[in-house]
Amino acid sequence: MEVVLQLNYSGLTQLSADFCQYNRHIERLYLKRNKLKTLPKDIRCFCNLIDLYLPANEIHKLPDEIGCLKNLRYLDLSSNFLKSLPASIGQLSNLEKLNLSINNFLSILPNEIGQLQKLLTFEAAYLNLKIFPKQLCDCKSLQKLCLDRNFISFIPKEIVKLKNLQDLSMCGNSLVSLSHNLMKLKNIRDIYVDQNPALFSYPYKLPVTHLGCGRIESEDNCDEFCYMDVEENGQKVKLCLGDDVTSFGHPVLRPIPQLLELCFRVLSNYSSVVLESLKDQLPKELFITLTSQTSLCTVCEGVIFVDGFVVVVIKTDPLVISDDKVMYETVLCCSKSCVETFINDLPSHYRLIYPKLLEIT
Numbered sequence: 001m002e003v004v005l006q007l008n009y010s011g012l013t014q015l016s017a018d019f020c021q022y023n024r025h026i027e028r029l030y031l032k033r034n035k036l037k038t039l040p041k042d043i044r045c046f047c048n049l050i051d052l053y054l055p056a057n058e059i060h061k062l063p064d065e066i067g068c069l070k071n072l073r074y075l076d077l078s079s080n081f082l083k084s085l086p087a088s089i090g091q092l093s094n095l096e097k098l099n100l101s102i103n104n105f106l107s108i109l110p111n112e113i114g115q116l117q118k119l120l121t122f123e124a125a126y127l128n129l130k131i132f133p134k135q136l137c138d139c140k141s142l143q144k145l146c147l148d149r150n151f152i153s154f155i156p157k158e159i160v161k162l163k164n165l166q167d168l169s170m171c172g173n174s175l176v177s178l179s180h181n182l183m184k185l186k187n188i189r190d191i192y193v194d195q196n197p198a199l200f201s202y203p204y205k206l207p208v209t210h211l212g213c214g215r216i217e218s219e220d221n222c223d224e225f226c227y228m229d230v231e232e233n234g235q236k237v238k239l240c241l242g243d244d245v246t247s248f249g250h251p252v253l254r255p256i257p258q259l260l261e262l263c264f265r266v267l268s269n270y271s272s273v274v275l276e277s278l279k280d281q282l283p284k285e286l287f288i289t290l291t292s293q294t295s296l297c298t299v300c301e302g303v304i305f306v307d308g309f310v311v312v313v314i315k316t317d318p319l320v321i322s323d324d325k326v327m328y329e330t331v332l333c334c335s336k337s338c339v340e341t342f343i344n345d346l347p348s349h350y351r352l353i354y355p356k357l358l359e360i361t
């Protein structure tokens, strides 16, 4: 039998030291919708606590002692006034579920969150995050990640470290592209990207479950390749290809990939032991590039580093969305011959947008 203490809706303004001492055997503590502004240092007494449920309080700060709750598996801090989190949160080594949603002032997460190696679910909707918290990508067990209603524009390449990720929800952000690195997440089932007004392309055959987009007027002076011109109903629109693609330059204008790219591909075929042995002899940036390819070729699944061939297609029966809104799919290929294979085998419900066939023959 679990020892549960239910004090939801009880008007509590604080937890006294005596309360903590007296209830140290409690395993589940429910404190929804009270008026707690913080937690006492004596919270460390609750060494048996598995579940701490604190939604809809007025908590703006947590004590470092929260890190003492070594058995904690579920922590719900949603709908509070948190401005920061203590680094000690990384010491909750058994935490499986962390809910921080609706803490509108929270704009930064401590790096130590990456230490939560058992974390399965992380929810942080309605925060004030301007960039994707990269440290989350160190939470290797993570299956479900919700960052809805923030202000995030790019997904970092470190996302590939989340090998167990099944659900990614980033609705209502400022995404302009979805990384091709998402293709490497073999367990991903659903990606929700509704209501990202600047998003209108995504990697080919990515399992995007919910799409919602709208046009934004792009700047005229934006990088020509980053924002590719496409024609849509006689109207020119600018398509953002995403930051991992745009680092390539204009690969479609070259008949074969750059020499540097080919060198990377040859080296990446060596065993990791050979690569490691080069670590001290190469400039750091070069070594990092060499050990973290940008994407895989859609056709042959070969690795791609800094140079590839971009194809843009569109579904002729768009699954999509409302009225005038259209979503494009971007394809990365390793070589011109893979581009040709891809185009020749293109399913009939897809139409080629870029490159025009003339350009590649």
Ligand SMILES: [Zn+2]
Pocket (backbone or CB within 6 Å): 297, 298, 299, 300, 301, 302, 333, 334, 335, 338
């Ligand atoms: Zn290929």
